[in-house]
Amino acid sequence: MTGRVVVIGDALIDELRDETDVREFVGGAALNVAVGLSRLGVPTTLIAMVGDDEAGSHIRAYLSDYGVELVATTSPLGSARAVSTRNRYGEPEYVFNEASRARRIRYGEAERAAMAAAPFIAISCIALDDIEQTAELAEALSTAGVRFAIDPNPRTGMMADRDRFVAGFEGLVPAASLVKVGEEDAAVLYDTDLATVRERLIDLGAHAVLATAGAAGATIEVGGEDVNAPVSALPGSIVDTMGAGDAAFAATVAAMVEDTPAGSDAWSEVLHGAMDVAAATCRFEGALLRQPSALKGIDMDLIGT
Numbered sequence: 001m002t003g004r005v006v007v008i009g010d011a012l013i014d015e016l017r018d019e020t021d022v023r024e025f026v027g028g029a030a031l032n033v034a035v036g037l038s039r040l041g042v043p044t045t046l047i048a049m050v051g052d053d054e055a056g057s058h059i060r061a062y063l064s065d066y067g068v069e070l071v072a073t074t075s076p077l078g079s080a081r082a083v084s085t086r087n088r089y090g091e092p093e094y095v096f097n098e099a100s101r102a103r104r105i106r107y108g109e110a111e112r113a114a115m116a117a118a119p120f121i122a123i124s125c126i127a128l129d130d131i132e133q134t135a136e137l138a139e140a141l142s143t144a145g146v147r148f149a150i151d152p153n154p155r156t157g158m159m160a161d162r163d164r165f166v167a168g169f170e171g172l173v174p175a176a177s178l179v180k181v182g183e184e185d186a187a188v189l190y191d192t193d194l195a196t197v198r199e200r201l202i203d204l205g206a207h208a209v210l211a212t213a214g215a216a217g218a219t220i221e222v223g224g225e226d227v228n229a230p231v232s233a234l235p236g237s238i239v240d241t242m243g244a245g246d247a248a249f250a251a252t253v254a255a256m257v258e259d260t261p262a263g264s265d266a267w268s269e270v271l272h273g274a275m276d277v278a279a280a281t282c283r284f285e286g287a288l289l290r291q292p293s294a295l296k297g298i299d300m301d302l303i304g305t
Contacts, residue, residue, distance in 0.1 A: 243287025
């Protein structure tokens with residue numbers, strides 16, 4: 001592989017609150033994917049908005065620790081922050097600061113050079129309802145001429161206009177080598193079920209669609225065939241589902257960097273591997289990608305205590 005895979009999207013501070021304390025993690029869907037790729041052995045560059053503030057310093061240090069290069073758009077409002085609490089099902093519910101809601105990525109010389117040199121580009125959680133910004137991304141992708149995957153990852157607290165967001169997303173779908181969508185995305189963006197959205201994305205021209213359905217597992221639809229995988233059965237209890245989707249996306253992208261899988265058997269191997277990684281990630285707090293090997297030699301009864 002030549003060049004570094006480029007991930008484009010959000011980088012922020014996740015502030016987790018519960019009835020006992022407050023904890024902070026460096027996060028953001030795109031940052032999680034970029035770090036996940038690096039942990040899977042894929043050299044990676046993240047293009048994201050990061051403030052020149054204390055939170056931004058934490059984000060930069062975290063990326064450096066995991067070997068991820070950063071090409072940053074400076075935020076005049078400081079770094080993005082998501083404050084999350086857990087609902088009764090254990091899923092995170094978010095409130096975003098002003099920097100998150102006004103997120104902006106610029107595509108200058110450094111960004112375009114990184115994109116043009118990349119073997120693959122992954123996009124996650126960008127402001128697709130910003131018409132100007134989405135047009136800039138589409139033009140930069142077209143100029144780079146690189147295969148790419150996209151996960152719309154809508155956040156209701158960050159999205160200003162759902163119809164514009166869907167239009168921006170669907171404008172990128174026909175050129176995508178992979179589109180990831182989750183059941184929550186289907187509800188937020190389309191008010192319908194995941195299977196219906198998956199069919200719509202294929203009809204729009206997506207080469208492959210990775211549809212994640214939480215406890216129901218996941219499906220990859222490609223070439224008129226469906227490849228399915230259940231949630232992987234690994235030792236230990238589920239501690240945190242926050243990074244599962246990002247981990248599955250990162251693992252799938254990692255498998256596509258050299259070449260797009262051909263045939264249902266190859267895609268099945270990719271999907272089952274992605275589900276293994278997602279399941280291992282859920283055994284730990286936070287969104288840092290974990291591989292099943294991370295569970296070896298650990299007393300699973302102590303995880304999360």
